[in-house]
Amino acid sequence: xxxxxxxxxxxxxxxxxxxxxxxxxxxxxxxxxxxxxxxxxxxxxxxxxxxxxxxxxxxxxxxxxxxxxxxxxxxxxxxxxxxxxxxxxxxxxxxxxxxxxxxxxxxxxxxxxxxxxxxxxxxxxxxxxxxxxxxxxxxxx
Numbered sequence: 001x002x003x004x005x006x007x008x009x010x011x012x013x014x015x016x017x018x019x020x021x022x023x024x025x026x027x028x029x030x031x032x033x034x035x036x037x038x039x040x041x042x043x044x045x046x047x048x049x050x051x052x053x054x055x056x057x058x059x060x061x062x063x064x065x066x067x068x069x070x071x072x073x074x075x076x077x078x079x080x081x082x083x084x085x086x087x088x089x090x091x092x093x094x095x096x097x098x099x100x101x102x103x104x105x106x107x108x109x110x111x112x113x114x115x116x117x118x119x120x121x122x123x124x125x126x127x128x129x130x131x132x133x134x135x136x137x138x139x140x141x
Contacts, residue, residue: 001081005030006130008083010094012103015050019057019066023104027069027080028092031137035068035079042067077137096125 005028016025042058049055053072060067068079083089097103097115109115114125123131
């Protein structure tokens with residue numbers, strides 16, 4: 001990523017649990033044009049999603065690890081980069097915990113990070129600078 005992401009989601013939905021084989025997925029949402037490939041092209045596969053519209057998962061062709069996803073609701077202008085694939089994943093803790101209605105009962109959520117049963121209203125949670133970037137990217141052709 002060429003700069004900080006717009007927002008970092010820790011998703012506890014059953015689909016993310018299945019996709020990751022873990023208790024949640026930690027995704028850094030960022031504009032697609034701010035993700036720089038260092039080598040090769042990922043392999044894109046479409047997998048099911050809760051919305052029924054699927055998600056495009058981009059995987060490293062060599063190691064098969066999911067590097068980012070694109071969701072129907074956000075389109076191809078945004079990528080949800082898997083934080084665990086970064087060299088310094090600890091630099092991007094979650095800004096919000098989503099779909100906590102299906103979180104694993106043994107996962108303890110920190111009291112200082114917003115958590116919602118399903119999803120949130122972007123304008124109520126995101127910082128102004130991220131909202132401005134998001135609007136600009138949505139308006140781009």
